[in-house]
Amino acid sequence: MHDAAATGAESRDPYLQHRPHLLGVAYRILGSHAEAEDVAQEVWLRWNADQDRVENPKAWLVTVTTRLAVDRLRRAKARRESYVGPWLPEPVRTEPDLVEDLVRADSVSMAMLVVLEALSPLERAVFVLHEAFGYGHVEVAQILGRTEPAVRQLLKRARDHVAADRPRYDTDRTTRQVVTERFLKACLDGDVDSLLEVLAPDVQLVSDTGGLGRAPLRTIDGIEKVLRFFLAVAQQPLPDQRLELADVNGAPAVIAWSGAEPKYVAVLDLRQGRIESIKLAANPDKLTGVASGTGIA
Numbered sequence: 001m002h003d004a005a006a007t008g009a010e011s012r013d014p015y016l017q018h019r020p021h022l023l024g025v026a027y028r029i030l031g032s033h034a035e036a037e038d039v040a041q042e043v044w045l046r047w048n049a050d051q052d053r054v055e056n057p058k059a060w061l062v063t064v065t066t067r068l069a070v071d072r073l074r075r076a077k078a079r080r081e082s083y084v085g086p087w088l089p090e091p092v093r094t095e096p097d098l099v100e101d102l103v104r105a106d107s108v109s110m111a112m113l114v115v116l117e118a119l120s121p122l123e124r125a126v127f128v129l130h131e132a133f134g135y136g137h138v139e140v141a142q143i144l145g146r147t148e149p150a151v152r153q154l155l156k157r158a159r160d161h162v163a164a165d166r167p168r169y170d171t172d173r174t175t176r177q178v179v180t181e182r183f184l185k186a187c188l189d190g191d192v193d194s195l196l197e198v199l200a201p202d203v204q205l206v207s208d209t210g211g212l213g214r215a216p217l218r219t220i221d222g223i224e225k226v227l228r229f230f231l232a233v234a235q236q237p238l239p240d241q242r243l244e245l246a247d248v249n250g251a252p253a254v255i256a257w258s259g260a261e262p263k264y265v266a267v268l269d270l271r272q273g274r275i276e277s278i279k280l281a282a283n284p285d286k287l288t289g290v291a292s293g294t295g296i297a
Helices: 002-012 014-030 033-053 057-081 096-100 102-107 110-116 121-132 137-144 148-165 173-189 192-198 223-235
Strands: 199-208 241-248 251-258 261-271 274-281
Touching: 014 033, 014 057, 014 121, 033 057, 057 121, 057 137, 096 102, 102 121, 110 121, 110 148, 110 261, 110 274, 121 137, 121 148, 137 148, 173 192, 173 223, 173 241, 173 251, 173 261, 173 274, 192 199, 192 223, 199 223
Parallel strands: 199 274
Antiparallel strands: 241 251, 251 261, 261 274
16 A cells, blocks of 8 residues: 555656656766766755746756756766875666667766766766767757757767767676676686686776775776785685675666675676776765666666
């Protein structure tokens, strides 16, 4: 009865109905689950104050969400420049059906979000709205309060940058699942030969700790150094360790738990069936998006 009532309330309240979409927009613009949640909360407060005057709820909600996210990203840029060690987007669980929408799944991938970090906040917002969610130039212009020619120019710059800097990784879902499972088993077993089979010779490990987690503060390059790191991790398991294979940022990933707390998330990128890049999120302050059971759409 309670669930039915909640579902009914959600269908009647435009904010609750569109909240997953708003969270998806904010996360892609910010690369931070915690900040996207903050934006969604502020939108809710404004919606409660202004909803009686709103004619088109979804358009209003998306506009407010986007503008708040852009403003927050402008402020976050300076903080990220002084971040301790490499900075990675906050990993998030993703909805199981997201993989069926290749464009939206790609737009939330760790590799894409890293590339989007180099865009200006406006370029990033335009790219996310148009490329990930299919908003037209006129709609994007209205959302951002810009002219249509300005939006077209911003989109062109964003597309050019993404095309130039985006790494080309394997996207076949089945292959990524199989290789991730093999990598996980090899780490658990301390199996050097199996790790050598799945790691590319020039594999790179980028770990984000913010100076707080148990991982290198510098990028590690090459199969020997990366292999040494993961074998050391396997020999010193976390207290009450549990490793979970989960869908993170639109792809299979490994979440390491210590009891009820996630300690790190490993997202693997493949080329020609072997792991070429490992993004290891180990800052405990940035793991709320995998600790929660909800996923980004």
